Amino acid sequence: MMDTSTSIGPQFQEVTKYARGRPVPQAPGWAAPPPPYKTYESYLERIELPEPETQGGTPLWQAILHRRSQRRFTGEPLSLTELSQLLWATQGVTGEAPGFELRSAASAGALYPNETYVVVQAVEGVPEGVYHYDVRGHALGMLAEGDFSGEAAQACLGQTWVARAGTVFVWGAVVVRCAWKYQNRAYRYLYLDAGHLGAQLQLAAQALELGACNIAAFFDDEVARLVGIDGRTEVPVYVTAVGRSA
Numbered sequence: 135m136m137d138t139s140t141s142i143g144p145q146f147q148e149v150t151k152y153a154r155g156r157p158v159p160q161a162p163g164w165a166a167p168p169p170p171y172k173t174y175e176s177y178l179e180r181i182e183l184p185e186p187e188t189q190g191g192t193p194l195w196q197a198i199l200h201r202r203s204q205r206r207f208t209g210e211p212l213s214l215t216e217l218s219q220l221l222w223a224t225q226g227v228t229g230e231a232p233g234f235e236l237r238s239a240a241s242a243g244a245l246y247p248n249e250t251y252v253v254v255q256a257v258e259g260v261p262e263g264v265y266h267y268d269v270r271g272h273a274l275g276m277l278a279e280g281d282f283s284g285e286a287a288q289a290c291l292g293q294t295w296v297a298r299a300g301t302v303f304v305w306g307a308v309v310v311r312c313a314w315k316y317q318n319r320a321y322r323y324l325y326l327d328a329g330h331l332g333a334q335l336q337l338a339a340q341a342l343e344l345g346a347c348n349i350a351a352f353f354d355d356e357v358a359r360l361v362g363i364d365g366r367t368e369v370p371v372y373v374t375a376v377g378r379s380a
C-alpha cells in the first residue's frame with residue numbers, strides 16, 4: 135500500500151499546489167522566453183502537408199457519442215490528407231495574439247510545451263519512419279527512416295496492436311518552455327496539455343471515421359529513444375495510435 139505521507143505522488147501534489155499565503159511563482163519577464171518551436175538543422179526528408187480542411191467530417195455531437203478507444207486496426211494505410219488533418223487538429227496554428235501564435239488545442243499560458251512526433255507505419259506516399267511535426271510550416275520532417283512498428287509496440291509495454299496502426303503519435307514535452315513561467319507547477323501543465331492533445335486527436339480521428347487509442351502505459355526511456363529526445367529536458371508524456379478500424 136502506498137504511504138501517502140512520503141510517496142512522491144502526494145509530495146508532488148503538495149509542492150506544486152497554489153495555496154493562500156504562499157507566493158505564486160512569477161515568470162522572469164517576457165524578454166527572453168524559450169523558443170516556442172523546436173527546430174532541427176535539417177531533416178532527412180521534408181514532406182509538405184495538404185492544407186487542413188475546416189468543413190465536413192462527422193458532426194461533433196456524433197463524434198462524442200461514438201468515440202471509443204479503438205485497438206483493432208486493419209493495417210490499411212491512412213491518406214496524407216488524413217494525417218495532415220490529425221496533426222492540424224492537435225497542434226495546427228489557428229490564430230494570432232500579439233507576439234505569438236495560437237494553436238488548435240488549448241495550452242496553459244499559450245506556451246505549447248509539447249512537440250509532436252509521428253511514427254509512420256502505413257500512410258500512403260510517406261516512407262515508414264519517425265517524423266517531427268513542423269507546426270509553423272505544417273510539414274513533416276523525417277528523423278529516421280524504416281519500419282519502427284515493432285519498437286513502437288514494444289515501447290508501449292508490448293501492446294502489440296500498436297504495430298497495426300497507421301501512425302503512432304508521440305508527444306514530448308520541452309519542460310523549460312513551461313517551467314520558465316510556472317516552475318514546478320509546470321509539471322502539472324505538461325500533462326494537462328497533453329490530455330487536451332490526446333482528446334482532440336481522438337475526436338479528430340472520429341470525425342475522419344478512423345479509430346484511435348490513447349496510451350500512457352509505455353517505457354519512458356524507450357519512447358524517448360524512439361523519437362530521439364533525451365527524456366530529461368524533453369520528456370515523453372503521451373502516445374496515441376491511430377488507424378483504420380477493423
Ligand SMILES: Cc1cc2nc3c(=O)[nH]c(=O)nc-3n(C[C@H](O)[C@H](O)[C@H](O)COP(=O)(O)O)c2cc1C
Nearest residue numbers: 201202203204205290293332347348349350351352
Ligand atoms: C491517460 C490515458 C491513458 C490510457 N492508456 C492506455 C493504454 O496504455 N493502453 C490502452 O489500451 N488504453 C489506454 N487508454 C484507454 C482507456 O483504457 C479507455 O479510455 C477506457 O477504457 C475507456 O474506454 P473508451 O475510451 O473506449 O471510452 C488510456 C486512456 C487514457 C485517458
